[in-house]
Amino acid sequence: MAYVAAAAVLLGLLVVTNLILTVGVVRRLREHTAELAALRGGGSGGLDVDVAMPAGTPVGGFDATSVADLPVSLATLGERPLVGFFSPNCQPCKEKLPSFVEYAATRPQGRDAVLAVTIGTRxxxxALAELLGPVATVVVESDQGPVQRAFGVSGFPAFVLVEEGVVSASGFDLAPVVDRDAVALPAAG
Structure with missing residues (x-):
């Protein structure tokens, strides 16, 4: 009888320990889910997340070659280029790509003032290059290639508006970049 009582107490302690660990894991998963949802939604959710250089930062120099084998640098893009960074395996990139293409097609400066950087091999x-080609100069580069480094890109998608060599707006979400571009367009025209 003593063995049965000891086994019951030991089993009870194991169950309580398992319950405590399970509650801790569930709590941590909820925190991670909330953080991921905030990032996917374009908000920072209280996180200090910059996916590219913040406004006011000068853009670093870079030299690249477009998929059409043309040289690309900040100087070749004009005074107010819009730049988008995309990865083919990124779900938020796929979600935001149509909005980028639609907006890029309406910019008065045309495709020569829009740069789309795709990360990976050709x-x-x-597929990304095919969608972006009609509205942007497309550059394909490996992760942390020269264009990514010049813009300080650390996540995807990333959108950057440059005015005279300085970042005027950037972020994970296209809307604030488009808003800044719309404000600056009348001043530039």
């Missing part, structure tokens, strides 16, 4: 990014 084969991996072929």
């Amino acid at each position: 084969e991996e990014t072929a």
